[in-house]
Amino acid sequence: MAYALAGTIDIDLSTEPLASTTTASRFYLKDLWPTDAEVAESVRASLTPEMFKERYASALAATNAGQNVPTTNTVTYNWDPASTYVKLPPYFDGLTMEPGVVENISGSARTRQTR
Numbered sequence: 001m002a003y004a005l006a007g008t009i010d011i012d013l014s015t016e017p018l019a020s021t022t023t024a025s026r027f028y029l030k031d032l033w034p035t036d037a038e039v040a041e042s043v044r045a046s047l048t049p050e051m052f053k054e055r056y057a058s059a060l061a062a063t064n065a066g067q068n069v070p071t072t073n074t075v076t077y078n079w080d081p082a083s084t085y086v087k088l089p090p091y092f093d094g095l096t097m098e099p100g101v102v103e104n105i106s107g108s109a110r111t112r113q114t115r
Contacts, residue, residue, distance in 0.1 A: 002029050 003009045006018045017026035034042070072078045079088040 002032075 002013050002018060003011070013029045017028050018032070019027045080086070
């Protein structure tokens with residue numbers, strides 16, 4: 001919206017005016033932007049705990065569709081190798097529950113320079 005008011009996207013909204021009047025008045029984004037206190041008051045006036053309780057009371061209610069999703073009893077995700085939607089990331093290849101041995105880095109540009 002600020003860029004539309006300025007009439008360009010080639011503007012630094014933090015330092016340049018959005019518009020100027022013929023009387024040399026300049027209007028900056030900071031003149032239009034609400035303060036933190038104004039935002040907090042607007043939120044306080046429009047959101048109530050009752051509203052959330054009313055709207056989300058049934059969010060966790062069981063539905064037939066939700067109860068019929070096939071699951072497994074495995075500890076980790078059961079990756080489907082035939083899936084074209086969710087793939088096992090390659091950085092998990094060879095990953096074990098036990099950490100490997102920490103070794104010195106050799107052959108890097110930095111280790112070659114210090115020799």
